[in-house]
Amino acid sequence: MIVNEKIAIDHGLKKDEYKKICNLLKRTPNITELGIFSAMWNEHCSYKSSRLHLKNLPTKGKKVIQGPGENAGVIDIDDNDAIVFKIESHNHPSFIEPYQGAATGVGGIMRDVFTMGARPIANLNSIHFGMPQHKKTKNLLRGVVHGIAAYGNCMGVPTIAGQTSFDNSYNGNILVNAMTLGLVKKNKIFYSKAAGLDKPVIYVGSKTGRDGIHGATMASEVFDEKIEEKKPTVQVGDPFTEKLLLEACLELMAGDSIIAIQDMGAAGLTSSSIEMASKGKLGIEINLNKVPCREAKMTPYEIMLSESQERMLIVLENGKEDMAKKIFDKWNLDFSIIGKTTNSKKIELYFDNNKVADIPVNTLVENSPMYDRKWKKTKLPKKNKINKNEFKNLKILNVLNKVLSSPNICSKEWIWRQYDHTVMGDTIQKPGGDAGVVRVHGTNKAVAASVDSSATYCWSHPLTGGKQIVCESWRNLISVGATPIAITNCLNFGNPENEKNMGEFVECVQGLGEASKYLDFPVVSGNVSFYNQTKDKGIKPTPSIGGVGLIKNYTKMVTLDFKKVDNLILVIGKTEGHLDQSIFARDILNEKKGPPPEVNLFNEKNNGETLLKLIDKGYVKAAHDVSLGGIIVAIAKMSIKGKKGIKVKKPNYLINQFEYLFGEDQGRYIIEIEKNDIKKIKEILDKSSVHYDELGIVTEKDLIIDEKTKVSVDELITFNTNWLTDYINK
Amino acid sequence: MNSTVITFPGSNCDRDMDVALKKFGFKNQMVWHNDAELPKSDLVVLPGGFSYGDYLRCGSMASKSRIMQSVINFSKSGGMVMGVCNGFQILTEAELLPGVLLRNKYAEFICKNIFVKVNDNENNYFKNIQKNTLELHIAHNEGNYFCSNEQMNEIEDNNQIALLYCDEDGKINQSSNPNGASKNIAGIFNKEKNILGMMPHPERMIDKALSGEDGSLFFKNLINNLK
Secondary structure: OOOOHHHHHHOOOOHHHHHHHHHHHOOOOOHHHHHHHHHHHOHHHHOOOOHHHHOOOOOOOOOEEEOEOEOOEEEEOOOOEEEEEEEEEOHHHHHHOHHHHHHHHHHHHHHHHHOOOOEEEEEEEEEEEOOOOOOOHHHHHHHHHHHHHHHHHHHOOOEEEEEEEEOHHHOOOOEEEEEEEEEEEHHHOOOOOOOOOOOEEEEEEOOEOOOOOOHHHHOOOOEOOOHHHHHHHOOOOOHHHHHHHHHHHHHHHOOOOEEEEEEOOOOHHHHHHHHHHHHHOOEEEEEHHHOOEOOOOOOHHHHHHOOOOOEEEEEEOOOOHHHHHHHHHHOOOEEEEEEEEEOOOEEEEEEOOEEEEEEEHHHHOOOOOOOOOOOOOOOOOOOOOOOHHHHHHOOHHHHHHHHHOOOOOOOOHHHHOOOOOOOOOOEEEOOOOOOEEEEOOOOOOEEEEEEEOOHHHHHHOHHHHHHHHHHHHHHHHHHOOOEEEEEEEEEEOOOOOOHHHHHHHHHHHHHHHHHHHHOOOOEEEEEEEOOOEEOOEEOOOEEEEEEEEEEOOHHHOOOOOOOOOOOEEEEEOOOOOOOOOOHHHHHHOOOOOOOOOOOOHHHHHHHHHHHHHHHHOOOOOEEEEOOOOHHHHHHHHHHHHHOOEEEEOOOOOOOOHHHHHHOOOOOOEEEEEOHHHHHHHHHHHHHOOOOEEEEEEEEOOEEEEEOOEEEEHHHHHHHHHHHHHHHHHO | OEEEEEEOOOEOOHHHHHHHHHHOOOEEEEEEOOOOOOOOOOEEEEOOEOHHHHOOOOOOOHHHOOHHHHHHHHHHOOOEEEEEOHHHHHHHHOOOOOOEEEOOOOOOOEEEEEEEEEOOOOOOOOOOOOOOEEEEEEEEOOOEEEOOHHHHHHHHHOOOEEEEEEOOOOOOOHHHOOOOOHHHEEEEEOOOOOEEEEOOOHHHOOEOOOOEOHHHHHHHHHHHHHO
């Protein structure tokens, strides 16, 4: 097949991009080469629309061992231990085929982590669906949850936390973001940079099939009515093989024979070989006849573009081939020496004794397109003047019932009960809390992780929204007693060629950069998913932030359940009663206008750090950050978990009751303390100038606002737990 | 006391079991499924996981593994063999225990704490255990125990039911049956009661920082019984 402009466009390349390829090569590429360019230059792999903006994110810090640019980020958790972690999207495939799409998303992110030598110790996910009544939602939800469960459970890695939301902007584009944390010794981290000449390049893992060809290209396109035709681009997962691959890789990594290792993820053998060569400033020569294939008569084009799962590429020290092969034989995995490193700085591919591709590595990587796309700033919306007279017709308990049983607030136990969250025997905080917590095996330390996003805030004002999510992640970690260390981000947006969507991206990134810089909570890994769009309708901007923190002594971990009757409850942080963009405004009053709550980074940092001090001194019996639904939802959840109630005091300053209870002001936590400790606690709070209010005391079994407004914990549980199971079983 | 945990390709609770056995005083060894011989053992454990991916019937491939012949011989000579979760499935597939484990009633993986009632104390696993109702943890997709009527009669006549799903107060009823298992069966013995298969994971309940400590009771009691 002779390549021309039309074929290039069919591969998702733009006209001028094709021209650039011809110029760089000083000739017309053949079809295999064109395929390689299209795989490397699509949005998913090249970050061509986002690179310019991502480079402004803070990525360094005292605890950062490896920032963005490797398979995953790495942070120091002392004592020669390090945590490797990353979040990644698998949105497009999951919409086309939810079970396999979600499963391979989980498989892919785990591979990114164990490629670096770390044993995965926890999985998290952030999943977003269209409106519950939309005809596709239920099957998508079921498929995604089953897919995540099937893969993670089989691997024997606990899924410890997550986030699920429903919004009409995801009707045509769901989001599936998967995150993995792995544990590694600091001196045993593996990287993808090849080094040395004539080193054997080894292929291990599953055989290569025809699945997932053009997966990364598909993920860089907008959906239309022909979406069903894209099913063959979705990869098929085999968690059993991945489990074997994990064990085999870790066994090989125990020695010192690996120079570089890279998993075959998006764009398969193409991107893995090119990344290794590019980082090492070397060339790689591959004999494609040596690649283990699942199907007969696969062409070089297909072999290079397949996204078959559970495969790895390794550059090995000379002379270690036999030893390495024995390990992979033991685990019944393919092992094939497919090529070697060269000094040509080119990717040279051979098939049936013919050279089928010959491309300088720098043309694919350094010379890949980078765009400074046009973008539009979003003005801060004017405050929405909600008529408070409307509240008079509302009964607090009815509203609370409605909010607790709403899709976005209700208990997600139906989901996480299907995830094995206790395997590995170190899960000390299960899903349903502010953050999941796993012990660092055999030590007193524990690692906390949370995943968050607030699409509504980001949609209303991307800059504030971007800051807010980072702060929420930080608060969730602090609420369990963890010192926040670093974040990973998964940036899900619409079409970057649209100025508004691009503006949302730019300003969200700016916001999250500002917050992470201020909080010293750097970004160490992540990915960008654009084109979450069907025809001209894009999703709300949805950056997902995965935060990781350390608890030095896990016996000091805090949970959110109320512990003891008569204990005092405080709200840390000032309650102003911000209702715009709150659950109350949107779901109860049907008001969609106005700005999201303001983010005050000074208060966030001060409140959080002061709370950590209180936790460290052992004063905090329960803690929960105040987020969606405000104070009342926070205390309802603490009641539900602890099977105890609370008697709420009137605030000691003038504020409307609905604003007080449902406002979503930032920087706040609810904490439970012993009455006897109040003096010492007040001293610490006052000394740090942290605002706090006394909210009430823990009671036996009722949540009491006043004489007439009272609800039992059992009723709260019913409100909160029924919606999701009823929805699924209906 | 010497114990052995078998690792099959796809086992994923093997390390957890190793940790638990050692914590309560066993000298434990890990043995690869393709080995021929068991080391000298007072207890052999088949751990949980997804042996061979469980792509065929759960446990069926593993039941044909090379090491299984030694496990079978060991059990026939009266050796203690315990299978947890996937290990239980392997024991039924190897026909060391009667019945099968079907897909859960609601066709979903379930991970949660449950209560089980100890149904028989005249065996080396539960003799002298201090509590009759244990809080343990399940995490499985195929734990719905089923057998023929004849088998059930035999199981009941021989007192082979080891554990029954129950509520916190020890009552055995439908609402405390998490997976649809016949008669709420969570674990059974062979006739001689040297082989135990159970769906719940005692090794996940060995620390108060984890889901609970009734697993500790089980292991402490087990090693004392074996001494």
